[in-house]
Amino acid sequence: MSSGLLALLDDVATIAKVAAASLDDVTGAAGKASSKAVGVVVDDTAVTPGYAMGFSPDRELPIVFKIAIGSLRNKFIFLLPGALLLSAFAPWAVTPLLMLGGAYLCFEAAEKILESFHKGHDEELVEQAVLDATQLEKQQVSGAIRTDLILSAEITAIALSEVATRPLAIQAAALALVALLITVGVYGVVALIVKLDDIGLHMSQRPSRASQSVGRALVKGMPIVLSGLATVGTAAMLWVGGGILIHGLEHFHLTPIPHLVEGFAHAAAGVPVIGPVTGWLAFAVASGVLGLVLGGIIAGLLHVLPLPSAKTKSR
Structure with a gap:
């Protein structure tokens, strides 16, 4: 009896060691994959706050929460199983799909830029004015989740490339862990950003002079910060979308543009001390x-061609 119990305990210990080793593999793979996707994560964080701007303070966090739920749905229902299936059965399709997503990001950014110079922007503001708050919120959340789908696809593809040689179970677990951690991290930061003005207002009403000073600075500074983030978000769509296209062209051995860009970045990286920064900035x-060029071409064609909807909402 005791020998049977000892054998059982030995089996349990062996299983626990295997499980611990597998967990180490998953966390190690997830950490490596996450580090490679940091650039896109920063872009995602910059893009999202703009979708919660312009609403009453009591709706800001619910909007961020809705977008976060949509982001999790994108990752766990569509992207994670889709990435594993494509990796197993149609790896050739991953790059073309990513390039289509990159082109869409470029188009969205180009639309935002064109609207800022075109009288159609005023028409859009009038159109938004007649929408009730519920419709406008639904439109903004839908646009944010659509943009998140493209950025999340890039994150998933980067993560998958780092664990492609691992067993399927390790791939799936690592991608799931990356998806969860990145979503919580990104939308936690976004929630903090959109509520900083309210935090500042609360601090400005406290008796401490230091607290009042910091609070007033936050209240005055947050509109500038949010406006800056909106600009960075638009730029992020362009450089992420353009970067996806450059890597895709290189993948298909269409090298003139990738070589030109890489040569420019390599030359910029030769600057003493700050070479890594200038090299990244050049790329x-x-x-x-x-x-911007590709997005402008697509936006121009959609405005010229007699399509049912010549304008895709980018907000």
Whole structure:
């Protein structure tokens, strides 16, 4: 009896060791994959706050929560199983799909830029004015989740490339962990950003002079910060979308543009001390220029061609 119990305990210990080793594999793979996706995560964080701007303070966190739920749905229902299936049965389709998503990001950013110069922007403001708050919120959340789908696809693809040689179970667990951690991290930061003005207002009403000073600075500064983030978000769509396209062209051995961009970035990376920063910045600028050109072409065609809806809402 005791020998049977000892054997059972030994089996349990062996299973626990295997489970611990598997957990180490998953966390190690997830950590490596997450580090590679940091650039897109930063872009996602910059893009999202703009979708919660312009609403009453009591609706800001619910909007962020709805977008976060939509982001989890994107990752766990569509992207994670889709990435595993494509990796197993149609790996050739991953890059073209990513390039289509990158082109869509470029188009969205180009639309935002065109609207800022075009009288149609005023027409859009009038249109939004007649929408009730519920309709406008639904429109904003839908646009945010659509943009998140593209950025999340890029994050998933980067993560998958880092665990592609691992067993399928490790791939799935690592991608799920990356998806969960990145979503919680991104939308936690976004929630903090959109509520900083309310935090500042609360601090400005406290008796401490230091607290009042910080609070007033937050209240005055947050509109500038949010406006800046909106600009960064638009730029992020361009450089992420353009970067996806550059990597896709290189994948298909269409190298003139990728070689030109890489040469520019390599030359910029030769600056003493700050070379890594200038090299990254050069690649981001070149990617953004390519994204703006392509996005402008797509937006122009959609405005000229007699389509049922010549304008896709980008907000």
